[in-house]
Amino acid sequence: MLLSGGTGFTVLIIIFPHVALTAGIPPPTHVNVNCKNLETKVSWGYDELLPQTMFSVEINSSKNHLTAVTPDLQYNLTAFIWRSQWNYLDFYYVTVTALQGVATSEPAQSQTFTFNRMRVADIICKLDFPPVSVTADKSGNTVTFENPLITYRELNDSRNLKKAFFKFTVSSDQRDYVSECDLKKQSCKYDLPSSEGAQACVTLRGWLDYGNGVENVEFHQTDRVCTTGSESETKGAQVLALTLTLTFILLFILTLTPFCVLKGYKKKPIPKPSRTVLDVMPHSGPSYQAVVREDFNPVTVESKQVCSKNLEDQSLHDDDSAAEGGEGSRSGACENPSQTFKYTDGAILENSGDQQQEDGDLTSSEHGSEQEEQEEDQPMERSHYDRRHV
Incomplete structure (x- = not known):
């Protein structure tokens, strides 16, 4: 019986070597994906971290797969995600496995994530909206922001830009205004109606649509942006500030000049002795000592x-x-x-x-x-x- 039991235990090790190797190594914990604008990182924790501990990171998607080994408790996925359009519009999840010598732990999986708002995932990553300005003119208020394809060069690596367009929503205190932007232009604009008044405050959000109904990149909603004045008013204020500054400097100089002149007349400078060549040039000849006169007796x-x-x-x-x-x-x-x-x-x-x-x-x-x-x-x-x- 003992022999049989010992043989059975030996057979168990041969049949299930993986179970024996992973029995004493705990898996990583709290595997999280954080996507902030373009930067995407995955991080995790480990309770029994040793100097020889390594981690195997596997990035899985429907079309791509990547494996990397690192001693750190995080890994940057940005370069892999934004390598091409097929990557950042795909669906992803990450698994992390602890390694100590030949021993490995069970893999720990992260949440699913994607930059394509048309896919179903645990995390929908978004991009920051380009900077927005609201200016007032005679005709009303105008909302202006930079073309997203200029702000994010990574979005230009796409095969479907011919049909792509940028759709955005301008939300004021009264209502929402939906508009689209031509991606061939340098900037996008929207003129608010006169009913919004001379001063307007708005928020914007948008989506980059590739025109196929299945690929769409979402942008974060902006903070509240209010009217700052027209360009002509801004230039006029700058000119006025410059004029006032120069006038102040001129008055200060005119006031200080007579005082300096009077002070110069009161204090006549003491002439300094002229310097000779011997004072300027160093003496290179032999040095002599002064002769001391001695008094002699009669x-x-x-x-x-x-x-x-x-x-x-x-x-x-x-x-x-x-x-x-x-x-x-x-x-x-x-x-x-x-x-x-x-x-x-x-x-x-x-x-x-x-x-x-x-x-x-x-x-x-x-x-x-x-x-x-x-x-x-x-x-x-x-x-x-x-x-x-x-």
């Missing part, structure tokens, strides 16, 4: 008169009278061999005869040499027999 200078041999030779040519008095003169010239002067601040002052030493500059040897020179230079006394006889 210096004693000794002036010596040397009785040289030249004077001796010269005395031989002198006459007798000069010779008699020359002895005294020579002796007088060699007396006082040194005279002392003082230099202070560029002036020479005579000393009283006292000889002074230079501080730290004259040594004892120098004094000895000076005495020897004085003895050599001093003339020797000669007798009358040594003189030259004439």
Whole structure:
């Protein structure tokens, strides 16, 4: 019995492998489709999300099928839906399956949706109505909006535009007005009757009909739009605003100019010293430092008169009278061999005869040499027999 039971369990795994693989993986939850204007997305939730969890997204319709894998909890369907007319006018639903390795969950399905209001679906997606304006003129109020085929280029990818037309409804406070627009024109217009008065407020909704009775794209109803004034009145208001602005600027300039002139006369600018080439051009030569003048103490200078041999030779040519008095003169010239002067601040002052030493500059040897020179230079006394006889 145990063997049979074990064999039966084994056979069960072989026959139903899918059941065994999906037993521990929960399916996604809350699969929702959100279509906002052209953008269409599907999103879902998952309680046991792991890093290796992936999701298989399948887009199903009567004519097309698409499968994609993503780790996110949403998927953008816009590119697939608006790929061609046959896509956005088709009927769709989405299934999402969780994947973890080789294990898969049960698929979770979304609601059905379509952009074709002639089909039956859970969600009928709509497009936003083009911008609307209401202007007042002498003849009344005019409702104007852009051609939907110009606003949405995706709608031009159609094979049935020859029979297509745009049908819209203008709803005022009094009643609804139904009209159609030629898709070959740049814009669509509708003139409200004069009974609506000078000021009118309306809402619009519309449908793009392909003329075959089975394909129709619906547009959302607009917000309430009221009269804003005619184009001529708008231009006149703009011109008036510009004129007033320029006038104000001109008056401000005329008022401020005399004040600035008077202020300029009161304050005379102080002339600035002219800049030389040396101020502008950088100095590339050697730099010099300022010389500091040093103050020196008074210096004693000794002036010596040397009785040289030249004077001796010269005395031989002198006459007798000069010779008699020359002895005294020579002796007088060699007396006082040194005279002392003082230099202070560029002036020479005579000393009283006292000889002074230079501080730290004259040594004892120098004094000895000076005495020897004085003895050599001093003339020797000669007798009358040594003189030259004439």
